[in-house]
Structure formats: C-alpha cells, structure tokens
Amino acid sequence: MWPRLIASKILRKTLGSNNFVADFPSGLEDYSVELPSLDLESANNSNSIFTDYNKETNNYKVFTSTWNVGGVSPTDDLNMEDLLHTPNTTPCDIYVFGFQEVVPLRAANILGSEKSKICMKWNSLIRKSLNKSTRTSNGNNSIQSSGRQDFRCLISKQMVGILISVWVRADLHSFVRNPNVSCVGCGIMGCLGNKGAISVRFRLHETSFCFVCSHLASGGRQGDEKIRNSNVAEIFSRTSFPKGTALDLPRKITDHDRVILLGDLNYRISLPEHKIRALVDKEEWNMLLENDQLKQEIREGQAFEGWHEGTINFAPTYKYNPNSDTYYGSDHGKKGEKKRAPAWCDRIIWFGEGLKQHSYSRTESKLSDHRPVKAVFTSRVKVLQSVKGFRSFFLSERFDMIPNRLRMPLNHEF
Numbered sequence: 001m002w003p004r005l006i007a008s009k010i011l012r013k014t015l016g017s018n019n020f021v022a023d024f025p026s027g028l029e030d031y032s033v034e035l036p037s038l039d040l041e042s043a044n045n046s047n048s049i050f051t052d053y054n055k056e057t058n059n060y061k062v063f064t065s066t067w068n069v070g071g072v073s074p075t076d077d078l079n080m081e082d083l084l085h086t087p088n089t090t091p092c093d094i095y096v097f098g099f100q101e102v103v104p105l106r107a108a109n110i111l112g113s114e115k116s117k118i119c120m121k122w123n124s125l126i127r128k129s130l131n132k133s134t135r136t137s138n139g140n141n142s143i144q145s146s147g148r149q150d151f152r153c154l155i156s157k158q159m160v161g162i163l164i165s166v167w168v169r170a171d172l173h174s175f176v177r178n179p180n181v182s183c184v185g186c187g188i189m190g191c192l193g194n195k196g197a198i199s200v201r202f203r204l205h206e207t208s209f210c211f212v213c214s215h216l217a218s219g220g221r222q223g224d225e226k227i228r229n230s231n232v233a234e235i236f237s238r239t240s241f242p243k244g245t246a247l248d249l250p251r252k253i254t255d256h257d258r259v260i261l262l263g264d265l266n267y268r269i270s271l272p273e274h275k276i277r278a279l280v281d282k283e284e285w286n287m288l289l290e291n292d293q294l295k296q297e298i299r300e301g302q303a304f305e306g307w308h309e310g311t312i313n314f315a316p317t318y319k320y321n322p323n324s325d326t327y328y329g330s331d332h333g334k335k336g337e338k339k340r341a342p343a344w345c346d347r348i349i350w351f352g353e354g355l356k357q358h359s360y361s362r363t364e365s366k367l368s369d370h371r372p373v374k375a376v377f378t379s380r381v382k383v384l385q386s387v388k389g390f391r392s393f394f395l396s397e398r399f400d401m402i403p404n405r406l407r408m409p410l411n412h413e414f
Contacts, residue, residue: 020181020200021119023152023173055206055382061092062355062377066213066262066346068318070368071104071161074121080129083363086376091149093172094204094379097126098213099163100264101368105194119158123165127153130167155200157181160193162263164213166200177203178249184238186217186231197235197263199253206382207354208249210256212239214263220340225293228266229303254306258379259351261307264370266345267294269316273341277330280316280342288316292344309349310360310375316342317362317371328369346373354380 065083086092102118130151150170157164168176179202187194197214214235216228241251250256269276270291279288289295289312297303319328319340327342348360356378363372 018181018183020155020157020179021123021153022155022179054385056385057380058205058383059378060094060204060381061090062094062096062260062379063092063374064096064098064211064260064262064348064377065363065372065374066098066100066264066348067365067372068100068215068264068346068368068370069102070370071101072368073118074125074367078125078367080125082365083372083374084129086374087359088376091130091169092376093169094209095126095130095151095167096211096260096262097122097163097165097167098211098262099161099165100213100215101161102158102163103161105161111192116158119156119163122163123153123156126165126167127151154202155179155181157183157198157200159183159185159196159198160187162193162196162198162213162215164198164200164211166202166211168204172204175205178208178242178244180241182239182241184235186234190234195231197239199235199239199241201241201250201256203249204381206384207258207380208256209379210250210253210259212253212259212261212263214261214265216264216266218266220268220343222270225267225270225297226302228293229297232303254351257352258354260348260355260377261350262348262373262375264318264345265294265347267292267297267347268343268345269293269341270296271341273329276341276343277327280327283315285312285315289344294344294347304349307349307351309347310357312344312360314360314362315371316344317373318343318345319369320366320371322369323366325366346370348373348375350377 063084063086067083084095099122102122131149151167152170152173153165154168154173154176155164155166180200182199182201183193183196184199185191185193185196187196195215195217197212199210199212201208201210203209212235214231216231217224219227236253239253241249243249243251253259253261269288270293271279271288276288294304295309298305298307298309316327319342320326321328321331328340346362350357358376358378360375361373363374365372
C-alpha cells in the first residue's frame, strides 16, 4: 500500500484510472468516460419484474487474442487478416484484442501519461479490419460484395504498454450494460503499469463477462516464476469493479459468469537452454509442455487454481529475431548476451463454466519478437424471453444520460 501512495504523491498521477474509450449510441462517438458507469435503480433492480420472466440460453461466439508488439508502432497498412482468420468463416459476436508493450517500456512512458495516439492507431486498424465488407466468389472468377459487417468498440483501455480493446456486433450493443474497467499495476515499486493487468467487465443480456489483459514479470532465472505468481495474486486481490446501486454486480474477477484471461504471462520452460532448443527443433511439444512453468504452477496449486487452458499444438511464441522465423540466440549471438530460450509466454486461459474453446493457435506476424496467439470460444448467454421492448426503453434512457457523465471528448476518431 505505501509504495502506491508514495508513487501517487511523487508522480502526481492516478494509478489505474478507470476512464476508457468507447463507441456509444445516440450519435456519440469516441468519448473518455469516468467510471463507475450509471446504474439506474429502475432498470437494474434485482427485485424488479424482469426476474419474474423465464430466461433462455443463446450461444455467442467470442474471439480473443494476445500480442506483445515489442514497442513497435504498426504501419498504416498492417494486415490483420491473418490474426482475425478463424477456422469457421462466420464472424464472431464479440472480439477481444489484448496487446502488451504498445509503447516501449522506458521511463518516460512508464511515468508519463498514456500515449493516446498509439491506442487510436491500433483501434483504427481493428475497426477497418472488422468492418471490412465481406466478399464472395460468384463462380466466374469475379468477386462480389456480400454485405458490410458492423462492429462497435465497447471498451478500449490503455495502461502504459498494456492495451485491451473489446468490440461487439452493432446489433448487440444495446443489450450491453455496466461496462467498467479496473487497472492494477505490478511493475516498478510494485504498482506502476509497466507490468500488471487491465480487467474489463460488462453484462450481455443476463450474463456477466470479464476479460483480463495481463503482462506479468519477465525473467528466465530459477525462481522468477514465483514473482509472476505474486503478480497474479496481486491482480486478483486488487482488481475491483463497482457493485452498482441496485443490482448485486460482481466485484472480483472470478465472480463473473464468463472469465477469460489473456496476455504475455512470461512463464518459461524449466529445462536447460540447450535441451529446450533441441526439443523445439524436433517439435517435441509434449515434452516441453511437461516442463512448462504455467502448467506446473497450476498443477501444484501455486497460481490460477481452477483455471483451464486448451491444448497447445503450436511452437513457442517467444523470442524471435526481428522480422525472422528464427529464435533469438539460435545463431549464438554475442558473447555474454542473454539467449532467452524459446517459451510459450503468450497464453489464453479461462475460468468457470459456460465457455467452450473451439480453436487455440498462433499467428505468424513478424512485427515483434513475439507471435500473436488467438482463441475462439462459444459462450452460453442467458436472455430474457419477454419484455425485451420494455428493457430496451430503460437501456436507451440509461445511455441517453451518459453525456452528463462524460469527462472529455476526443478530437480524433480512431
């Protein structure tokens, strides 16, 4: 607690601000909003007439990805098609993009204010890719448009180098309530945002979602995994959301109905470097995964107890030479230089029931020394069968009140 208080006084900045950028209905675009968000008593009262109606369950597709971009700014023509490609060509309903090191982790960026331009640049690329007109072949070697997709940014939040951006289908936007963010810094002085997590939560229909984008402590020495475990414990204990004035909203990460954590978790492989490289060359993934620190810590109950991860059938995602398919250090490099053995640093895991993972893979972008990782889930969502129109009235009233709580309109559209 003391380091956080001291840092706040010395740096004169609020650590873990709860403002975020979003697209809102009623003609509002790109505002920074001060949370907690509005919770109308009449709309959210758990004892209201809404609870008297039966609920049905719908399935929604959720795309998630994590990418440590190594402080490299994306070019305007960066192709994100490979990242967005999924085995089934049908678009997902929710897209969650997690990034780490969107800015270089130097003192000016860690101690200074967030660079909003880089956030806007990534969101602009995401918007362009998600809302690109779909095209199909008519069988005569020509391409025709088959309609435009329409996705809106629900939440976009940056903390130093960590960025999370959540997008939903435009027709689902009015069914989303209680969007909030919670930031936890675990870096310098145990509180600054060069390491830590941004957690976002919202309710879709009658089901609560929480997505956590994290960047844990680095280091390949023996015992460094315990520091990462400590980061995880800090994130889980310090993350807190508004409870709401009338509805008993979940406050902690694992209290939500659907929970997915993604990020550069930095867990390494507990084997000698030469053996790791030999097994990677042979693509002996199972042998390597038996010594994967994250899996070991989960098995031993040291971190992420009760969490799940899909089967890994892809090569380690870290660390590559710039713009190359070769791992860093495989060419022996300079004398005394850290080799950093290959590892699955970039992971996507989930907690609780109601989620089914359909794919878990990596993408081959060479923008940074990490490869992006993505996963697609189906999520069960509870939906009221009745009074949808009545509910929409309250939702629209709620969103119409948002301008009264706006802090600062952004001058640029992302």
